[in-house]
Amino acid sequence: xxxxxxxxxxxxATLSNDxxxxxxxxxxxxxxxGLTKSTVSRALNGYPDxxxxxxxxxxxxxEKLNYQPLSHAQAIKTGRTRSLGLVLQLxxxxxxxxxxxxxxxxxxAGASTQDYTLTVASADNDNHLIETFRNLxxxxxxxxxxxxxAMVDDLRVKMFRDANxxxxxxxxxxxxxxxxxxDVRGEDAMHDAVMHLAGLGHRRIALxxxxxxxxxxxxxxxxxxxxxxxxxxxxxxxxxxEDAMTTDDGARIGAxxxxxxxxxxxxxxxxxxxxxxxxxxxxxxxLLIGSDLSVVAYDGIHEGAHAQPPLTTFxxxxxxxxxxxxxxxxxxxxxxxxxxxxxxxxATFLERGSTGPVPREADQ
Amino acid sequence: xxxxxxxxxxxxATLSNDxxxxxxxxxxxxxxxGLTKSTVSRALNGYPDxxxxxxxxxxxxxEKLNYQPLSHAQAIKTGRTRSLGLVLQLxxxxxxxxxxxxxxxxxxAGASTQDYTLTVASADNDNHLIETFRNLxxxxxxxxxxxxxAMVDDLRVKMFRDANxxxxxxxxxxxxxxxxxxDVRGEDAMHDAVMHLAGLGHRRIALxxxxxxxxxxxxxxxxxxxxxxxxxxxxxxxxxxEDAMTTDDGARIGAxxxxxxxxxxxxxxxxxxxxxxxxxxxxxxxLLIGSDLSVVAYDGIHEGAHAQPPLTTFxxxxxxxxxxxxxxxxxxxxxxxxxxxxxxxxATFLERGSTGPVPREADQ
DNA sequence: GTGCTTGCCGAAACCGGTTTCGGAACACAA
DNA sequence: TTGTGTTCCGAAACCGGTTTCGGCAAGCAC
Numbered sequence: 001x002x003x004x005x006x007x008x009x010x011x012x013a014t015l016s017n018d019x020x021x022x023x024x025x026x027x028x029x030x031x032x033x034g035l036t037k038s039t040v041s042r043a044l045n046g047y048p049d050x051x052x053x054x055x056x057x058x059x060x061x062x063e064k065l066n067y068q069p070l071s072h073a074q075a076i077k078t079g080r081t082r083s084l085g086l087v088l089q090l091x092x093x094x095x096x097x098x099x100x101x102x103x104x105x106x107x108x109a110g111a112s113t114q115d116y117t118l119t120v121a122s123a124d125n126d127n128h129l130i131e132t133f134r135n136l137x138x139x140x141x142x143x144x145x146x147x148x149x150a151m152v153d154d155l156r157v158k159m160f161r162d163a164n165x166x167x168x169x170x171x172x173x174x175x176x177x178x179x180x181x182x183d184v185r186g187e188d189a190m191h192d193a194v195m196h197l198a199g200l201g202h203r204r205i206a207l208x209x210x211x212x213x214x215x216x217x218x219x220x221x222x223x224x225x226x227x228x229x230x231x232x233x234x235x236x237x238x239x240x241x242e243d244a245m246t247t248d249d250g251a252r253i254g255a256x257x258x259x260x261x262x263x264x265x266x267x268x269x270x271x272x273x274x275x276x277x278x279x280x281x282x283x284x285x286x287l288l289i290g291s292d293l294s295v296v297a298y299d300g301i302h303e304g305a306h307a308q309p310p311l312t313t314f315x316x317x318x319x320x321x322x323x324x325x326x327x328x329x330x331x332x333x334x335x336x337x338x339x340x341x342x343x344x345x346x347a348t349f350l351e352r353g354s355t356g357p358v359p360r361e362a363d364q
Numbered sequence: 365x366x367x368x369x370x371x372x373x374x375x376x377a378t379l380s381n382d383x384x385x386x387x388x389x390x391x392x393x394x395x396x397x398g399l400t401k402s403t404v405s406r407a408l409n410g411y412p413d414x415x416x417x418x419x420x421x422x423x424x425x426x427e428k429l430n431y432q433p434l435s436h437a438q439a440i441k442t443g444r445t446r447s448l449g450l451v452l453q454l455x456x457x458x459x460x461x462x463x464x465x466x467x468x469x470x471x472x473a474g475a476s477t478q479d480y481t482l483t484v485a486s487a488d489n490d491n492h493l494i495e496t497f498r499n500l501x502x503x504x505x506x507x508x509x510x511x512x513x514a515m516v517d518d519l520r521v522k523m524f525r526d527a528n529x530x531x532x533x534x535x536x537x538x539x540x541x542x543x544x545x546x547d548v549r550g551e552d553a554m555h556d557a558v559m560h561l562a563g564l565g566h567r568r569i570a571l572x573x574x575x576x577x578x579x580x581x582x583x584x585x586x587x588x589x590x591x592x593x594x595x596x597x598x599x600x601x602x603x604x605x606e607d608a609m610t611t612d613d614g615a616r617i618g619a620x621x622x623x624x625x626x627x628x629x630x631x632x633x634x635x636x637x638x639x640x641x642x643x644x645x646x647x648x649x650x651l652l653i654g655s656d657l658s659v660v661a662y663d664g665i666h667e668g669a670h671a672q673p674p675l676t677t678f679x680x681x682x683x684x685x686x687x688x689x690x691x692x693x694x695x696x697x698x699x700x701x702x703x704x705x706x707x708x709x710x711a712t713f714l715e716r717g718s719t720g721p722v723p724r725e726a727d728q
Numbered sequence: 729g730t731g732c733t734t735g736c737c738g739a740a741a742c743c744g745g746t747t748t749c750g751g752a753a754c755a756c757a758a
Numbered sequence: 759t760t761g762t763g764t765t766c767c768g769a770a771a772c773c774g775g776t777t778t779c780g781g782c783a784a785g786c787a788c
Contacts, residue, residue, distance in 0.1 A: 026744060026745060035768085037744085041747085042767090049765075051767090054766085054767085068503065069744080072436030072440060073744040075436045075745090075773095076434070076743095076744085076746090076773045076774055076775080078746070090465075100464050104452060104484060104486060105454055108452075108485045108486045117485065118484050119447075122469040122472045122473060135476075141481050389775085390775060400738050400739075402740090402776080402778095403736090403738075405775065406776085409776080411777090415736060418736085418737085433775065434775070436774090437743095437774040437775040438774080439775090440744055440745080440774085440775075441744095441775065441777075442775090
């Protein structure tokens with residue numbers, strides 16, 4: 001019998017006749033080929049004791065019947081579910097919020113190209129985080145994890161390194177043993193931001209750096225400093241402020257910087273939202289962004305493009321990042337060594353309206 | 365043998381000794397109890413042919429050993445994975461972005477209380493959407509789906525209703541057969557918004573409604589109209605503008621309304637972001653929000669609280685919504701009829717700075 | 729004591745895969 | 759011809775559960 005009567009629903013707009021279109025199993029494959037299911041299985045999994053000829057026949061038939069092994073059926077023997085794990089940490093304030101949709105879309109798209117799926121969980125504190133990871137692992141809900149927002153002192157990395165669980169970071173890590181990652185080179189962006197401003201004649205350039213618990217902050221500070229050095233400028237310590245994450249932080253610190261006797265003519269922000277706070281501080285002081293004060297930031301959030309003036313920034317493609325992270329993690333799960341799984345890309349500079357030549361009166 | 369040598373890692377901070385802490389299986393349970401695994405299984409699943417006594421023993425032992433059946437092992441027989449599906453539609457512009465983190469946190473939290481997990485996928489167009497749903501179903505990656513953003517003419521509802529796949533809507537549906545849902549009563553919010561404004565003396569009240577493809581738009585319009593009626597006011601047709609979703613839309617339509625010869629003294633926006641656009645239009649015309657022009661909106665986005673003046677709005681708790689949706693879907697998956705699974709809650713009114721008494725000169 | 733339920737559990741098949749093991753078929757050398 | 763490898767596949771066990779089926783023992787009526 002088998003699927004003699006099954007109507008092809010492949011290209012209709014419906015989901016199925018009854019609940020789920022009758023799946024084709026490995027036994028169906030075996031029957032159709034006149035082989036046993038063990039042979040079919042080994043053929044598909046690349047065992048060497050299968051002749052090239054039958055391997056080809058099997059693969060063709062799989063194509064034809066659109067056979068796809070049931071991941072949780074294989075999981076019961078292999079332990080792997082073809083599923084990637086992602087745990088959202090709510091303690092992240094609203095930091096990752098705007099990125100999330102794009103990022104998730106990228107991850108799930110990357111996963112699905114290799115027939116993996118994405119399992120999402122959330123945790124609101126560190127204890128809950130550990131428990132969540134453990135449950136997902138124990139129940140085989142994830143073969144490995146994507147760890148967004150690499151931190152300087154990252155509990156997750158410690159755990160997974162010890163437990164030998166596959167993972168990949170969004171961000172980097174100083175102690176890099178066992179770490180695979182994808183990251184955008186924020187340090188290069190900060191460097192280039194300074195060079196851009198210096199090219200416009202700015203000499204008094206300040207940095208408002210991001211959250212110090214995150215690994216990126218150190219990198220971006222170094223990038224800023226190397227840019228200053230490359231431009232032949234000295235950076236006053238009071239012109240470097242750390243640990244700003246929100247628009248309110250930006251407004252507060254921006255005010256502080258702009259009220260200095262010898263205020264900066266340009267401010268580099270490690271985070272777009274902070275730059276929008278600087279906008280507020282500038283507006284409150286009657287300073288025109290783009291002429292009285294130049295601002296360059298980093299992230300490429302939507303609001304930046306609609307600010308007045310539009311924010312000059314280094315944009316990050318979070319969709320792409322998610323996509324790369326997914327494929328890296330899959331390779332990691334399949335056994336590639338972490339050292340081979342490290343990628344970084346440059347951010348894209350978007351020159352918009354918030355930067356301009358240094359104002360006359362501030363010129364030297 | 366068994367687990368004699370297993371170290372209890374339960375309350376240490378590590379994940380496990382080697383990869384995954386040795387799971388306790390149903391056979392371990394059977395051995396420990398002197399029963400067969402079939403008995404253990406039936407005891408846990410509430411079969412009537414197990415004595416109350418043994419059922420209790422089994423459950424106690426499960427508690428003691430922290431036994432939790434492997435979901436994908438049961439899935440191979442039962443077809444259910446204890447996993448909820450959520451497909452993000454990217455065509456939704458950036459509409460759902462700010463909500464997403466909170467929403468996901470709620471869903472996954474709700475799911476995990478019942479030992480369910482959340483599988484997230486994404487699709488960028490309708491064809492891809494159908495294919496994504498079908499793959500998830502075919503491979504048993506989800507037992508049912510949460511459908512965010514109910515639309516007036518909702519393809520997903522049609523498909524799942526026909527295919528008899530469990531689903532639950534975030535939002536409602538006119539043709540409600542087979543539909544379970546959770547929703548916030550936006551219509552009541554619009555009604556109350558009008559009443560609030562009318563109480564402040566406003567008579568010329570406009571509505572900028574949201575995206576017409578979504579089901580909520582009709583509801584909110586009706587709520588606005590019923591509020592106007594209840595306040596004894598008549599609503600001029602030119603004071604009702606539909607289909608605004610973005611801040612830019614708000615700025616454009618706001619300008620249009622404010623340039624009318626007999627402009628509205630208050631504007632109700634179905635969406636917070638649109639209200640922020642109205643802020644821009646008002647600022648460009650030198651109108652002070654909260655005195656020259658009152659604005660009430662809906663959603664409770666973060667930016668609204670930080671706008672100048674802070675936006676008066678009806679806040680939606682998306683985390684809670686996600687949580688409720690998850691539990692509703694689980695009940696649906698377990699067989700409860702959809703009609704019994706419908707919940708709505710009220711939005712919370714946040715009176716902030718964007719509303720005030722009608723200005724004198726506009727008074728009648 | 730016999731017969732018939734009823735309550736309760738074990739035995740075994742099953743789900744859809746993977747993996748080990750053994751042996752048939754063939755080639756080749758002695 | 760026999761012996762010795764290879765090559766390649768089938769048979770069967772297994773993974774961790776669920777579910778059907780059958781039967782033992784106790785209870786009850788007669």
